[in-house]
Amino acid sequence: MQRDIGKPLFDLLLVVASAAAFAVSMTLPNIEIVGDLSPAFFPMLISALVFLFAVPCLIKDFREWQAAGTDGERTGAPRGVAQWLLIVALALVYILIFERLGYIVSTAIFVFACVVGLLLTGGTWRELTNARRAKSLAGAAVFAAVLAVVIFYVFTELFEIPLPG
Amino acid sequence: MIAGYLDGLGMVLQFGTLLAIAGGTLLGIIMGALPGLTSAMAVALLLPVTFGMPPVMGIGMMLGALCGAGASGSIPAILLNIPGTPSSVATTFDGFPMAQKGEAGRALGLSIVASFFGGVASMVILSLLAPPIADFALRFGAAEYFSLSVFGLVIIASVAGKSLLKGLIAGLLGFFVSTIGTDPITGVDRFTFGELSLLTGINLLPALIGLFAVSQVLKDAFEYDPNQRLKDSGHRIDVARPRFMETLRNWRALLAGILSGSVVGPVPGAGGSIASLVAYDQTRRFSKHPEKFGTGHAPGIVSVESANNALLGGALIPTLALGIPGEAATAVLLGGLMIQGVTPGPMLFDDQSGIVYGIFLAYLVANIFMLLIMCLGIKLFIRVLMVPRKQLLSAILVLCFIGVYGVDGDVFNLYLMLGFGILGYFLNRYDFGTAPVILGLILGPIAESNLRRGLQAFEGDWTPFFTRPISLTFLVIAVGLLALTLWQNYRTRRVPATSSEKGE
Amino acid sequence: MKKLLSTLTVAATMVLGSSAMAADYPTKSVDMIVPFSAGGGNDTFVRALQPLLEKQLGQDLVIRNIAGGGGAVGTSRVAASNADGYTMLAASNAMLTLEAMGNVAFTHDDFDFIAKVIEEPYVIAVGDNDKYTDLASLVEATKDGTRVRVGVSGVGSSAHIAAVAMQNRTGANFNIIPYPGGSETISAAMGNHVDAVVLGGSELRSALESGRLTGLAMSYAERSDSLPDVPTFQEAGYDLTLTVWRGIAAPKGIPEEVEQQWVEAIQQIVADGSYEETAANLGTQLSPLYGDELDTFIDNSADVMREAAGDLAK
Structure with a gap:
């Protein structure tokens, strides 16, 4: 326990x-x-x-x-807390920019920040070489852009669900 | 009647009609599988498309969307622990644990077949018994609705998880949240603090998505471990295929689901959301191994999913026989029917034109298409599990945002969703659970408004709640189930207490 | 989706022929705000109109359901948006009800009303037509102090206000019981959990046609074609005229030629009869009104609602 x-x-x-x-x-x-x-x-x-x-x-x-005794307070790994706070903070920012910057831009920023943020807080970043870092960043950017654009067109054109332009 | 079915068959078995039904079903499956997109949205989207079509074609298309969305809600529930609709909340109880054991394919296979049987059985019930069932549903007045909701609230005890007391608190939290907004009887503002969006109360969708999807994402973020990926890749995913024999072997659960969907489903406003929970509750209560439920037990999935699609047929009963839609999706469908010039009501069933039989057959065909498309699709769905966590987490959040924003276009609901997500995370972490909150949120307003509406109609007299037969029956069953739960709790607590002093 | 499906299905009904347009408007898709969730009367009305309007305007009409606050959230949003003709409102008397109840910041002066398209009466209907054969017997039943239970859809809704107005004009004693929506109200009347209901004619249409409910009176000045058997309040000797109307509005100050285009589009739809059957199937009737006549109508309706809402507060 x-x-x-x-x-x-x-x-x-x-x-x-x-x-x-x-x-x-x-x-x-x-x-x-x-x-x-x-x-x-x-x-x-x-x-x-x-x-x-x-x-x-x-x-x-x-x-x-x-x-439970006094064998140290353990509310969870500090990394877990950081990742949790990161997601909450990014979601909040996403809501704030959602209508202002439009769907594609805000979503791309959000997804990119999520993926890169988890890389940083997860500790993977420190273990990577510079070349791998650049590759990860590029990968995240492409994923974010493709996801945002594809979802936007699927939803607005195919499903006719209006999203902020 | 035979002639009617032959006429109906002629209307359904046309290339265009079949194509329309298949298209509607596919759209329903896609929208039902995305967290936050509802079957009501799928039907509303199809509404303008159906105008130029003959009635059975247009209605068949919309029925396909309903049927597809009803079945595919189980996909995110099983794979990601995220129910897209209130009725698939109970799918997560056993579906997700089974998927975590590496049997995601089995869980999906069971749920698809159970959905199919549930849908077909409810179509048969709909075509044979719609008028009498609809008349039974009419006997539900304020007293009966109140007692039904009390009966439903007792289920909280059964989905509470580790601590009954904490489950009750979670249910009460949902109940309290439901009182926010304009008071249903006097029109007084309650806890709105001047926020326009709160005037009509807390929407169910942001609460649902927050409590289940966002809280799950937060939990995953907390537990995210980049080194775990190596371990995961060795993680075997089983073969995804429909499980006909295994579903049939759980025939008791299947029957419980079909019955509960067809009996509770037609009650307007209340039935749709609780039918699957009632099915789960009953199956577990009368099972020989109640302790296996919640650990990935097949009957748990079969009962919920058969109820889920049976309740669609159930919800169509008052819609077609009385012109009374039970919730949003059938309300949109009703609008579509009326635009087509089909007037729902008892006369629809006497009508000799064959349209009503065409509608039944179209619903049957929609179920067949659902089975086919889902069977072809499961190998695809299951690949979601291979997406790396980082990307998956952000993609789920993005879809949650679309679902919640897409329904009402109100940014306020996004804040609500995030708030419920954080609340849900802590509720899960400290053993309160989130399923009771949703039950409280759905059933609370039914209980409150019908108690007060009844008292207003009976001019302050409480006795009709206990003297009207249906109302009394529900109250007696509710008290009986509560007593049974407390007794079972007492006994299971006695046993470990004597064997070991520590408890759990 | 629409394009995809209409090519998929054989029903090739949608020929997007763009009619000759004088001005440039519209150069992009137009947002049509429905201040209610999908499936309501407002939503069905405008979704049925959508393909016809798209054909006339030659651009996509994007229907956005901005629900919440009984229509307050979406209507406020339109009032605050740009008056460039690319944001329109599916308007109905609900906005006047909101204004009359005094919970919202907008008034009907914040909008340019483009057209009223359809309307329907309020109907008072009963489930037990042996007990209450006509309006007089219903009113009579309350004279000895017993109250007649009358179901309405939603506390503070237009139907609620209409029921209060009926009570005041007839002098009957109603126990007005609000239900969450029209369908719950109708099923309560069918199951005899309430004695009567007050609702819009389209919501009651299938219940009246099937004979489950019987209309005692309706709030038009004269009998309507859609409900020929239901007498008016005027016939029963009560001065009460109210209508539920639906139409199109825009934020105040849209360009003259934009309004003209919309009026012409709707006039064309009305003239070629393409919406008439749909309107009738929905239990409503076409009752187009434009320009100054419309403004006068809106002003009068707002006054009636304000007066009736004042009675409600008493």
Whole structure:
């Protein structure tokens, strides 16, 4: 069993978020309709239940975390975290430029950045010779361009799904 | 009736019609296999094309798209753990583990044959029993819908995975997310914070793609190890071919899928998304080896996939017999029917022109084309597994973006998708699971709005929920299943607790 | 896809003959924004019109479903886009409803309305036609304090507003129950879970034709050809006229000649009868209106909606 502080922290987040959701639910406006429960009824019920269920989870996961001993905190390899953050960040950038730069340009940039980014964070890059590096970059660029252009034409022309131009 | 079928056969067995059905099926298969593209989009895309065609030809083409998309949703679910539609969520439970064991070809072969049998069986049921089943579906009022959704929510316990408590929390999270948007009864804004896109609530598609596809990509990114490729190349992929005999050997699962698809499928609005989960749940519950489910067990795939295509026939029942489409894809199809001058309703089945029989036969033909195209295609699909991880990850994300943006053209949904992806990643990592979230998201609004709608219609009286026979039946079954699950949980926990103190 | 399939299939109906165009417009494909998801009334209306318009304009018409907010997201997007004639809106009275409910930033003054193409009435229909034989019996049934359950499609929808307007004009006592959409509402009426429904005529068409539901009254000034058996509210002695209309609009300020081209294209489609049968099959009827007449019509409709929405808030 790996020791992972994230597990109890996530439970804690649920406890806090459900309490906050309950508070916001209480402020929902209401329009009286004969026989109807108020619009706030279900949000309040659900957030209360999440709170009730999350507290025992928090206690159990925290105990397990304590019991897992002190043989070093391991939330996963730092490389994994870096790769994870890289993908999230690139996806966010992709959304931001999606309509502004148009589909082909933004997609090509995104795919190129993903492939090269994984090369860099994955550690493969350091092991490569300069010639192999250039080859990888060229390969990624060609893959990105072809993928973007092919998908754009397949979807807009063949499937008639409009994409930002 | 025989004469009707002969007339119908004459309409279907024409070169142009067959070609149209094959084309529609192919389009459906392609769009169903791409995560995020829906069968509704495939049918909508075909709609203008069908105008100039005779009715059976145009409708056959659209039915082909429905049928193809229904079957091919299993491909990304099995190969990549990414369900393209809510109804293929359950395909990932056993399909992906089987593929990971190196048996991707077997999983695909099973799912294709099961889809085919499910589709054909539902066509037979549709042609024989459509009017009575449609009348049964009409008896579903607010109380019955509420009880049906309670019955569905009990399934959460069954798909929860390691911890029942955490599965329930995940289901509740989905339920809470579903309350965002305009309140269905009073029209009050709930948690929209002035965002126009949220007025009609959280869309299912960005949530689904986020929770399953994006979270899976994030997991793959986290675990990505460039040195692993050497190990992977030795990884054998089995022969991909249709598995007729093995599917038939799992006839109980096949039957469970067909029944659940044909009975739950016709209930408008609720049936389509939960029929396959009901099938999976029932097959597992009454199996001799419930512990094998979730590890790549064949009946798990067969039940879900047969239900998946049986529910299409099921969904066509209210569409054709009453003019009431259950969800988006059949709604578009209904529009196509009406433009063709075919008025759905009970009279369609009395009509002597043979059109309705032509429609049944066209659906049958579509299933045959689906089987043929998929059988030819599986060797191609399976090559997806040979694409290097880096490229595959980015390509999947690119397709997710198209799927989510393509439906509503709203960038806001892309942010939602990413948010759900991050949430889904942590939910999976900390044993909550993402399938319960989707169930909560789909069934929550049905439960809430029908409870409140019922109370409004009954002027505040709760008793009809317990006195109306169908409603009572569902509630009793739901309570019974819940009790059974808790009992099974209790027993399985007792056994390891006595053998070893540690638990898991 | 279309091109591919029409060559594949034998149905070679689409001859993309470009009619002689005076001005350059359009030189590229035109975006047609449908502010709802695929499969709705708005979407079907415009997809059926698409091949005909493409033939007239000589360019592709790209249908984009920008759904969300009950039409608010897509309609706002069109209001904010360039008035160059390459972004058009599949308009309907839903945009006036949104405006009347006051949740959106646009008004109908932010658009140039090009044409109204089809319209349909609101119909009040019942499932049990022994209990309620006509509008009078329905109104009468509520006089002793019992409320008649009336299903509508969507809270705050145009059908909801129409139901409130009917309640106010007839003095009946309705328990208005919102359903998520038209099909759910109709099935509730067929199963007698509600006593009556208020919906657009096209949504009700197959239910009325099959005899499952019976129309008691509809909101046109005079009886319509598509529903000849359904009397009007005017006949029953109530002053109530409302229509559901669908048409084409553009952002405010599009060039004069572009508007002219569109009007001519639609006039041509109306004149050669190529859309008439489709419109009838959809349960609607062609009721073309252009120019100043159209603007007056839109202004009046917006006023009616605002008034009815005011009643809803009470």
